Amino acid sequence: MKPTHDRLFAVNSTERFSEAAMEVFRYQASENRVYRRYLETLGTDTTKVNKPENIPFLPINFFKDFDVVCGTEKPETVFTSSGTTGMTVSRHLVTEVDLYRRSSLDGFRKFYGDPGEYCILALLPSYLERTGSSLVYMAEDLIKTSGHPDSGFYLHNYNELALKLKELEKINQKTVLLGVTYALLDLAEQFPGIAHNRWDELVIMETGGMKGKRKEMVREELHEVLMKGFGVPSIHSEYGMTELLSQAYSKGNGIFNCPPWMQIMIRDTNDPFSYLQNGRTGGINVIDLANINSCAFIATQDLGKKYDDNSFEVLGRFDNSDIRGCNLLVQ
Numbered sequence: 001m002k003p004t005h006d007r008l009f010a011v012n013s014t015e016r017f018s019e020a021a022m023e024v025f026r027y028q029a030s031e032n033r034v035y036r037r038y039l040e041t042l043g044t045d046t047t048k049v050n051k052p053e054n055i056p057f058l059p060i061n062f063f064k065d066f067d068v069v070c071g072t073e074k075p076e077t078v079f080t081s082s083g084t085t086g087m088t089v090s091r092h093l094v095t096e097v098d099l100y101r102r103s104s105l106d107g108f109r110k111f112y113g114d115p116g117e118y119c120i121l122a123l124l125p126s127y128l129e130r131t132g133s134s135l136v137y138m139a140e141d142l143i144k145t146s147g148h149p150d151s152g153f154y155l156h157n158y159n160e161l162a163l164k165l166k167e168l169e170k171i172n173q174k175t176v177l178l179g180v181t182y183a184l185l186d187l188a189e190q191f192p193g194i195a196h197n198r199w200d201e202l203v204i205m206e207t208g209g210m211k212g213k214r215k216e217m218v219r220e221e222l223h224e225v226l227m228k229g230f231g232v233p234s235i236h237s238e239y240g241m242t243e244l245l246s247q248a249y250s251k252g253n254g255i256f257n258c259p260p261w262m263q264i265m266i267r268d269t270n271d272p273f274s275y276l277q278n279g280r281t282g283g284i285n286v287i288d289l290a291n292i293n294s295c296a297f298i299a300t301q302d303l304g305k306k307y308d309d310n311s312f313e314v315l316g317r318f319d320n321s322d323i324r325g326c327n328l329l330v331q
Contacts, residue, residue, distance in 0.1 A: 080132030123179035188229025
């Protein structure tokens with residue numbers, strides 16, 4: 001039986017998460033043709049899978065070659081990953097757009113409160129210049145939900161954005177500037193006086209990625225430049241991807257936390273079916289219960305560490321994996 005949305009978003013403890021994850025696994029092992037075939041190929045006896053640690057995770061590359069979806073419903077939208085010419089992109093068939101809206105908005109509220117208190121500014125040139133970006137969809141929804149007259153997207157009009165930030169600073173308006181990394185650096189360099197004083201109500205949130213526009217930087221160096229450029233005490237980050245309907249957030253130092261319906265596990269890079277103790281570096285596996293209609297158990301190509309409080313870091317990518325997505329800075 002398919003778990004209800006309310007059931008998934010009501011998760012508030014480790015025990016309830018495990019119960020919900022097992023319900024989703026049993027549903028998807030039956031109703032997701034691609035995932036079912038994957039389990040059969042592995043020789044998995046689904047009746048013996050009794051806890052999240054025993055669930056096989058679907059390699060993220062399957063979203064490039066197959067329609068990873070439960071049932072036969074037609075998608076209401078299709079999210080696609082960015083990619084260079086000739087690169088096969090991932091496709092996430094979303095059969096319930098309202099589920100993505102609920103996940104992204106409720107996730108934002110968990111970490112930042114009511115979007116209606118903020119002016120949301122989105123500096124996402126590389127994403128706006130293509131179709132199918134889940135990040136643009138999320139930003140558009142936040143902009144609409146904020147209801148602030150100055151909320152909106154910016155492409156290459158840095159001068160207009162710099163002036164808007166100064167206006168908002170004067171009235172101490174709570175503001176989130178969500179931006180692709182290279183564009184935030186461009187803005188800070190072109191307008192070095194953009195923040196003369198510390199503006200406590202400004203959140204600079206980078207989504208990662210130089211998109212070939214700039215040389216890659218280690219996170220500490222990048223955040224130091226951005227903190228100085230915008231006059232903020234920390235740089236926030238968002239960890240999300242085409243294949244997930246939920247996002248994790250960092251409020252500084254590259255340490256991320258998940259909403260209650262999302263968890264990560266760190267797999268051994270030499271044995272993808274074994275898990276490492278907290279504090280050790282391995283591959284990031286994600287359980288995203290919002291992925292009820294696709295696959296909630298994704299083995300990403302990201303490397304990271306998990307800590308005892310369930311927070312985690314993203315430390316880079318596996319060799320020979322496609323360079324794409326959010327917050328994939330090599331440290």
